[in-house]
Amino acid sequence: MLTKWVFTERQASLIEKAERIKETAYAHAEEADENASFPDEVMDKIKEEQYPSLPLIQNLGGENITLYEFLLMQEKIAEGDGSVALSIGWHMGVMMELRDERPWQEERLDRLMKEVAGEQKVLNRIASEPATGSPTRGGMPETTARREENSYILTGRKTFASLADHLDYYLVSSYVEDIDTIGWFLIPKQTAGVSVEKTWDTLGMRGTESDDLLMKDVTLPVDALVETKSSKPPVPKGWLLHIPACYLGIAVGARNEAVEFAKNFQPNSLDTPISEVPHIQDKIGTMEWKLLQAHSFLYDTARKWDEYPERRNEWAEELGAVKLAVTNAAQEVVDLAMRITGGRGLSRRQPFEKYYRDVRAGLHNPPMDDAVISMLARNV
Structure with a gap:
């Protein structure tokens, strides 16, 4: 999906960094899933790429990444393994929050940020x-x-x-x-x-x-x-969009694998691969328009967040709506991928059943669907 977009030189460089993490994550995804643990090799790669320090300002050794850039990288990593993207996304988001809101005493905050920059330390x-x-x-x-x-x-x-x-x-x-x-x-x-x-x-x-x-x-x-705890009204947290970005990446990964499967699977009852069968093409097309909608909503919201910081207090509802829309679209895309692969998609030797299990978790990350819908209704 992202290969169709036009990126700045900086964005392309950041995506390349995420691509290298994605490859390592993908190589260890089966091991991580089997053991219910985060592989050491993946964390080593994350720190080697100096990913934990990217949210920091340049003077402290970071890249001062924007929300838009953050989501591009998180989605890319999630194509390899959603677990890696979601878990490191919490650290990245917290660092962006600390950078932007400065809720600690400056001396203590600067000390932590210097450790993150110098030693790539990770927190949650x-x-x-x-x-x-x-x-x-x-x-x-x-x-x-x-x-x-x-x-x-x-x-x-x-x-x-x-x-x-x-x-x-x-x-x-x-x-x-x-x-x-x-x-x-x-x-x-x-x-x-x-x-x-x-x-x-x-x-x-x-x-x-x-x-x-x-x-x-x-x-x-x-x-x-x-x-x-502050007595002030809570500030909307744009960095929480790393959650829908993660599940969108899982959906893109499932779409890519499903298309490859369809192009290469040809039962002896057909003269062509199943990618030529009308109902399979219908499912692929449906996946595509759902992904196009989800990408548009997610990244348009991130762009506004970056370009109009003075208006961020207005967008709590939109942030929640993005999470609801994108995670539910991701569920639908992965389900369609499973329908394309049929019974073979249930095999542990195929990646689809893991996509199916992983994408379900998006419904249980905050904010929950019912809370978002209730908030939207009250505001209307």
């Missing part, structure tokens, strides 16, 4: 919990932070901790008792009392390594509390 916000479900639903964390003189003591369990064993830092939400609010603590991976429990055993997106993060009486300095 870890917020979900067994009792609260998705943090977007507004549940109060059961993880607690108790103040003791010049320290905080954290105890709790987090779920869906993507890249759990490969993160250098955990950015963990907690109820902070002494100030009676939700706060975020930056915790180095090797901190005493922090451990990962291998709980990730899902149908799809198995390679995200989204295991449980356990904290038992973790002692942290006071300055580890880097953020507290």
Whole structure:
């Protein structure tokens, strides 16, 4: 799909970087899916390409990537393995948020960014919990932070901790008792009392390594509390479009494989490959127009986000609508790919059943379809 587009020299260079990560991800996708873990080789490639530091400004060693550029790269990586794109996308998005909103004390933020630039360190916000479900639903964390003189003591369990064993830092939400609010603590991976429990055993997106993060009486300095919940209305987060970009990439990968299958599969009942059969061409054409619509909506929204920063507070509804539209279109495209391949698409020796399992996860990433539709209805 993207090969039909016209790119600037900079965009083409960034896509080439993503293409190299995609190739490594694709080579290890079966292993990641089988083991429900993120392969070391893929993380090594991500850091070799200096991908984690791309959101940083140039003065700190990054490329100050735009949302549009970010989504181009994420979609490309997802063609190789959606799990890789989604999991590293959380780090990239958090770094873009920190770069643009500057919610921490400058000295602490600059120190982290220098580590990301110099050592390609990776972090993720870890917020979900067994009792609260998705943090977007507004549940109060059961993880607690108790103040003791010049320290905080954290105890709790987090779920869906993507890249759990490969993160250098955990950015963990907690109820902070002494100030009676939700706060975020930056915790180095090797901190005493922090451990990962291998709980990730899902149908799809198995390679995200989204295991449980356990904290038992973790002692942290006071300055580890880097953020507290703001009383201001939440700012829309454009970087969350990495979610639909990921599932769109999965759909493109499935479309590409389905077309190759159709061009090369010729049962002995036909004189031509099945790509010449009218109902197969109908399915391919339907996949194409769904992808064209999804690409247009996603990237037009990203372009507006980049070009009109002063209007970003107006676009919460559109961001949610993009996620809803693109992830559902991706489901439909992968389903059509499975219909083209028929029973052979169910074989573990074929890539289609993995696309089918992975793309389903898009319905369960925030924002959820019902929340988006309800928001749109209220605003109308």
